[in-house]
Amino acid sequence: MTLSLKDQRVIITGAAQGLGAAIARRFAEQGARLVLLDYNAEGLAETVKTCGSGATALQVDLSDRAQTDGAIAKALAELGHVDTLVHNAAILDRRLFADEDFASFFKTVNVGLQAGFQLSHAVWPGMVAAGGGAIIYVSSRSGIIGFEEEAAYCASKHALEGLAKSLALEGAAHGITANTVTPGMYMRTPMSNRNYNDELKAKWVDPIMLTSAFVAIAEKSPPVVSGDRIDAWALSQPIDTAKNA
Ligand SMILES: NC(=O)c1ccc[n+]([C@@H]2O[C@H](COP(=O)([O-])OP(=O)(O)OC[C@H]3O[C@@H](n4cnc5c(N)ncnc54)[C@H](O)[C@@H]3O)[C@@H](O)[C@H]2O)c1
Numbered sequence: 001m002t003l004s005l006k007d008q009r010v011i012i013t014g015a016a017q018g019l020g021a022a023i024a025r026r027f028a029e030q031g032a033r034l035v036l037l038d039y040n041a042e043g044l045a046e047t048v049k050t051c052g053s054g055a056t057a058l059q060v061d062l063s064d065r066a067q068t069d070g071a072i073a074k075a076l077a078e079l080g081h082v083d084t085l086v087h088n089a090a091i092l093d094r095r096l097f098a099d100e101d102f103a104s105f106f107k108t109v110n111v112g113l114q115a116g117f118q119l120s121h122a123v124w125p126g127m128v129a130a131g132g133g134a135i136i137y138v139s140s141r142s143g144i145i146g147f148e149e150e151a152a153y154c155a156s157k158h159a160l161e162g163l164a165k166s167l168a169l170e171g172a173a174h175g176i177t178a179n180t181v182t183p184g185m186y187m188r189t190p191m192s193n194r195n196y197n198d199e200l201k202a203k204w205v206d207p208i209m210l211t212s213a214f215v216a217i218a219e220k221s222p223p224v225v226s227g228d229r230i231d232a233w234a235l236s237q238p239i240d241t242a243k244n245a
Contacts (some may be wrong), residue, residue, distance in 0.1 A: 002220045003132070006031035009079040010067030010218070011060060011119065014089030016043025018189030021136065025084055026211035027052045027218070035075040037062065038089065062089050062115035063107045081126030084218040087116045088138040090156070092112040092191055106151045112156030116163060124176070133143045133176030134218050137164050139180035139229065148209040161229065177218055177226035183210055184233035212236035212243075 014020035015036035021043070028051035035056050038044045044057035056078055060071035076082070104159045120135055126208055127133030142150055143157035160180060167178035186192065186204040196204065213235035216226055217225075 008032045008083040011035050011075050011082050012086040013037045015047050015054040016040035020088040021047045022207035023211050023214050026053050033219035035078055037071055043181055061111040068115050068118050069230045082123040085119055085123050086136045092153045097151045108152035109156045113159040126175045128174045135178040137180045139182050165227045179228050180229055181230045181232050210236050212239040
């Protein structure tokens with residue numbers, strides 16, 4: 001089922017800043033009705049201002065199972081059902097594995113994987129009933145290869161890659177696509193600001209430049225893919241070039 005974003009109801013996590021805020025702004029421009037989840041209330045309020053009247057902010061710590069369930073219940077009450085889920089929130093708290101502790105490891109894993117499961121499981125029945133939907137997990141190169149000082153982040157992103165592949169198989173009969181998206185380009189975000197060296201900062205781009213890929217996946221523009229790992233930069237560039245030609 002193809003549905004213009006203008007008629008879609010969408011949940012976006014991690015929308016207070018960075019890539020999530022850019023996706024929210026872009027989806028709002030396309031007319032989507034949005035519920036935005038993040039623990040940073042101030043940042044969320046800023047994003048909502050850029051989104052206009054079609055966005056609602058819910059402050060929630062997505063590492064906390066009960067808080068996340070509460071936020072999901074409010075989001076579903078607001079939206080009715082969800083056409084597209086963009087699970088973008090993540091924590092990258094770099095440390096050696098020897099310095100990792102249970103709490104910090106599972107905070108990262110819970111924001112990435114546990115919240116990803118909770119959100120997907122909650123929106124699934126509505127997508128089945130509606131005859132389709134799109135589940136998008138923001139991943140990373142850390143979803144397919146390991147990096148030093150990123151054990152929790154890599155574990156979380158690898159798990160999301162696997163979850164998406166399984167959901168893609170089960171969703172096929174219901175018109176539900178499930179994909180991961182990797183940025184594919186250095187982005188100017190607070191996470192990058194903390195982790196990039198000067199060489200990478202010289203190349204970074206505004207994350208809005210990656211958002212055409214998210215629009216295409218949410219709207220199921222042909223060729224429709226599921227169970228795939230999509231490079232946001234590589235998909236967005238030709239779309240934007242064609243649009244501006
Ligand atoms: N920045 C990069 O270079 C890069 C590279 C590859 C992948 N990614 C992925 O892109 C996505 C966006 O990254 P970004 O650079 O915009 O990151 P960011 O840190 O700037 O933004 C992440 C957002 O997630 C929110 N968040 C974190 N923990 C939360 C929690 N417990 N509860 C609720 N919200 C929480 C933050 O408040 C923030 O708004 C992430 O999934 C990240 O892993 C980023």
